[in-house]
Amino acid sequence: MKHPRTLNFLSLLALLAVGQASATGTPAGTQITNQATVTYRDSDTGTRQGTNSNEVSTLVKQVAGLTITLDGSVAQPGQQQQAVPGGEVVYPYTLTNTGNGTDSFKLNVLTDTSLAGGVSPAAAPVVYADTNGDGILQPGERVSLPVSGSDVLITNVAADSQQRFFVVYQVPITALSTQTISTEPRGTSVFDASKQDGYGGATTENYARTNVVQDAVITSTKQVLSVTRDGLGNLTARYRISVTNSGVRDATGVVVTDDVIGGLSDLPAGSVIDANPATYGSTPAGAAVSIPAPDTIQASLGTLVAGQTAQFDFQVLIPSSAAPTTAANPYTNVADIQFAENRNADLNGDTVPDPVHSNAADISKAPVALLGLGPSGDPNGAADATIETSYTSPEGVSITPGTSTNDDTQLAASVPSGSSVTFTQTLINNGDATDTFNMAAVLAGLPAGSVVQLLRADGTPLADSNGDGIVDSGPLASGQRSTILVKVLFPARDAGGLPVSDPDGGSVVITATSVLENTVSNATTDLIGAVTAPSVAFGDRDPGANGGNPALTPVVNAVPGAVVTFPMEAGNNGGQPDTYNLSGSVTFPTTAGPVTVPVTYYLDSDGDGVLSPAELAAGPVTTTGTLQPGTELKLIASVTVPAGATAGPVSVNQTATSPVTGTTAADTNDVITVKSIYDLSLSTDRSGTTTSPGTALYQHTLANVGNAPLLPGDLAFTATQAGATTGWTNLYSLDGVNFFPTAEGAFADGASRNLLGGDGKLDPNESVPLYVKVNVPSGEPTEALNQSTLSVSITKTDTPAGPSDTVDVLDTVANPARVTDTTRVVGGKLNASKSVVNCGADLLCAAPVSGADAFPNEYLRYTLSARNLSADPLSEVLFKDTVPAYTSLYAVGGPANGYYRIDGGAWIAVSTPLGAPRPAGTLLEFAADTDGVAGITPNDTVLAPGVSLDFTLTVKVN
Incomplete structure (x- = not known):
């Protein structure tokens, strides 16, 4: 960047970050995962069935970048100051890591004597770290930095973070008042040596100039004494400006001017000087203070003799409407000082010497976290006038507003035990910055053994996108909405083995909590009027319970790569023969991010709870087959712990679901404790x-x-x-x-x-x-x-x-x-698969490569494929997918008769351009027009035996 004015003497390095580029996209090491579902109508049972695709993941690779500010050329330096022969000069700078991963940087300082009167410092300039970040070189900061050859090292700077430093040298004792010294710090990334700053050409220059004088020399420092916040979110910042004559003669006509919005300051619009005289003062007393404009204060300090220092205090009021700051872009404030003996060059063209500037004093404004979580389409619940409407859950259960049409609740009047009901919630980020919201659900009043799952809009489990151990919404921009599905699964029998019947029902309270500010949360309530009639039980081996006991909590210790087994039972507790599909998964935290592993089931033919070679050779099963009422099937649940799994306990989530009645039983209490190798x-x-x-x-x-x-x-x-x-x-x-x-x-x-x-x-x-x-x-x-x-x-x-x-x-x-x-x-039935390729910078993906890893700003193309494995046509085939976290959707594709819709909207032909990119969390659905009637109708999509259908979505890594 190029500033229109130059900065003299100490410049708090927060100023140097104004306008900086932030880190390059998604943090290095992030795992971008994607999984989809495909549903269809089963021609044998007439029920809707679904299958999840495999999950694919892409590792985000590191890119480097840096800026050093303030910028300036030899002829137009970014900073200048006066100094007497033998005097010390200090120039502050800010190095910002604009890459997406932690990096170290090499620094060296160049001296340029090409200007008329240009000379070198008395000795090689020294670089010190500004450890407290105040832009003022403190005695304790004169510590040598690590070296690499002829360079000094600034180590381990996090992505989008700054390291402030000083360039310090002494003016030769023999220097003349007609001479100048020009120096420039230059930086190079250790991770990628092609990323530099200060070397000219494609990079900026960072020159500062010292003008040698035999006269008064004014230097100024600025401190933030305090920052307070009132109940409405307004900030009050108290500053102290110190002005020192470090020259050999008196400085006359010394005037301090501070425009907190203009010039080199960038406090937000609406910031004003506190006009109450009781809020400012000066030492020595008697400075003439005026406020020529609401955002400007001026103090006339008169004459400062050689060696004298004067101080001046004042307050600034910053409105609550101001945007929050970031680590790389704080609010900064710089004061200008003019005096009669000023001999700085006129570089800004206003016909007077450029003023001396104080260091830049920066303050931060924390983002305001605010959210709404409510029934479908009404995230703010009773806080606004939105009226909730009824809808039907994926299981076919009618969901209606609660006792009022705007009371932040929704009701499922009656749900069969052994089945499930899925509520749709809408979450909105009402704060002023991007935020992630941790999700939690608490059951109350429901039968023991009831389980709640938090899902994305496409039906796949919520992930822990930020690695804090709690599932979350993923990052949401200010004002962005996200759909959260709350699936409640009910047991078939109670702890005594009796059928569950709960005419009073109960509730699920879902809470979303801001990650930016963990004291900010919002809750909504899903009501279940009654739970009736069980049909299936699924749990750990228990001789006293048909279908096992899901309340048991076995714990198995294992190392990465090991196979863990749990003896399980599935039982028909209904009044008619039934068949149950088996499924399960375990999400392991690993060194590369969360990894979801499927549970594989084998028949325990001898009932001993141990997976024998013969049982393993017989192969896995995905269904119980037909079970008569009151009978059960003994199974072995097998889980392969992924390599790289980190130490700690993880829960095994398992379900048995009837494709005929839709009843479901779940066991989520089994635990695998992983040891790392x-x-x-x-x-x-x-x-x-x-x-x-x-x-x-x-x-x-x-x-x-x-x-x-x-x-x-x-x-x-x-x-x-x-x-x-x-x-x-x-x-x-x-x-x-x-x-x-x-x-x-x-x-x-x-x-x-x-x-x-x-x-x-x-x-x-x-x-x-x-x-x-x-x-x-x-x-x-x-x-x-x-x-x-x-x-x-x-x-x-x-x-x-x-x-x-x-x-x-x-x-x-x-x-x-x-x-x-x-x-x-x-x-028979249907197979769903998912794959990903890396398209580089080409949205059309003409030369794809492996999608195992990618840089920020590269495109990833996901292909979702469904194949009919049965001998009969499958109808109502519907693809569902969600735009992965840390990406934005740029394109969709599919067959000539393919259609897509976004977040449940109107169906659009895939040949129609997407338009504006869509954010992470957007729900996509795909279907094909197979009935000859234009558009998607209830009779679409029919998939003939052996036929596959593919759709694609192309995203860009943020």
Whole structure:
């Protein structure tokens, strides 16, 4: 940036950040995850069914950037001051990390003597850190910084944060009053040496000029004495300006002028000087004080003899309507000082010497956190005039406003036990800054064992987007709304094993709490009038309860990569035969962000609660089959702990759902306690279904969690198959596009195309996706099961640091890392899959690469695919997806007869441009016109047997 005026002497470095670019987008290391759902009408049962796609994730990579301010050239320096021969000069600067990750920076100071009368300092300039950030060099801050060669180092500056520093040197004792000294600090990123500031060309310059005089020398400092906030949010800032004559002669006609809005100050519009004389004063007393304008104060200090200091206090009132500040952009205030002996150059063209400036004193204004959470479409509840309306939940339950049409409640009059009801809530950020809201739900008065789930608008679980251990809304801009689904699942039986019947019902109180200000929250209440008639129970093994006991809380300790099992039971507690679909997931916190792992179920044929080799070989199940009333099925729930899982407890969420009646039972009390280890990891075991002939695609992640790089030749892969193997083949790929018969071939290709990084190695903490494509031959019978296992071991045994070093190979040939893909041949239903590619800077995505990682401002294209695996047409096929956190939606795509709609609005042909980008959290739905009637009708979308349907959405990483 270029300021129209120059800054003399001490300049508080907050000023230097005014107008700075903030950090480059999404923080480095963020995991962007995306998962979708596809629903359809089952032709056998007539009920609506749904399936979640696999979850895909993209790691945001680090980019570097920096600015050093104030800017200025040799001819037009950003700062200037007067000094006598032998005097010390101090120039403050601000270095801002405009990258998206923590970085360190090298600094050096250049002296330029090209101007007439230009000379060098008496000795090389010294750089000191401004540790308290006040722009004033304190005695305790004269501490040497670390060095790297001829440069000093400023280390570990967080993204979008500042480090303020001083350039200090002494004027030669022999300098003449006609001479000047010009210096410039220059900076370079350690993470990316191509990112610089102060080197001219594409970067700015940061020159400051010292004018040598044999006269009065005025210097000024400005302090913030206090900042208070009244009950309405208005700020009162009290400042003290100190003016010192450090020259050899008297300074006459000394006048201090402070325009708190104009010039080099940038307090917000509406800021005014407190005109009450009791709020200001001066030392020595008697300064003539005036307020020529509401935002300007002036003090005439008269004559200051050599060595004399005068002080001047005043207050500024800042309105509550002012926008909040950031770490890189505080509100700053600079005073101007003129005096008769001023010999500064006239660089601003007003025909008088540029004034001396105080340092810039900065203050911060915290953002105001405010939110509304209420029934569907009415986030502010009774606080506004919006009238709530009735709607039908995904389960078909009618939801109506509570006792009043505007009382912040909504009611489901009656819900069958063993089933669920989903309420729709609307959340709005009423604050003045982007905020994230932690979500919590508390049950009251409902049958014991009732469970509440907080979901996104597309039906997938809310994630912990900021890593604080609590699920949340994701970042919402000021004024932005988000839809939260509250799914309440009811048990079939009570603790005594009796059918649940609760005619009085109960409630769920949902609370959203601001992350910016955790004392700010808002709650809304969902009411259930009555809970009736159970039909299914699902829980941990309990001989005294048909269908197990979900209230039991078994805890299993495991290390990353381990397989954990829980003995489970599913029981039919209804009055008619029923079938229950089994599903479960566990969200593990990992070093790369949250990872959701599916629960795989096996029949416990001998009932001993242990998964035997024979039971494992029999393959996983996803349904109980038909259970007669009062009978149960014994199961083993299996969970593979992902590599990189961090230590701590996680809950296992499991459900059994009837596709006929829609009743659901849940167990969320089982706990896996994870211990961390470091290892070469290959994750995770997958299971899927396909037809014969057909193809199943599984995505795994291979990560180097050691501390030494690995070449493709350092890894040995072994592929084996079990179960149905004749004619089954596997292919391998690192990008999901180019496949090879062996994993070694895929890695060699990846190294040649820089998929392993620029040096062709798998570096420490680096991970790559590994795709396994399982090709199923024709003629395989239904329920044929194939288990494809891929093992990887490390063959590297050299000593990278010399003979005295040792190498601990954790993944040997005898104990390799491995994954198993279980593929089952089926005859029906629907398969949903999700993939992602990185389009770089090209919205049209002409040359996509792996979507495993991306830089800010790059495009990601997600492809959502649904395939009919049954022998009959599937109707009413509907895709649902949500724009991932930390991204914005820029484009959608699909077949010629494809349509989409946004947040439940009107259907639009995919050939119609999207228009303005849509923010994270936006709900997208896709469908196809298959009935020949223009647009989407109740008869759309029909998916014929064996046919696939694909839609795409393209987002940009913020």
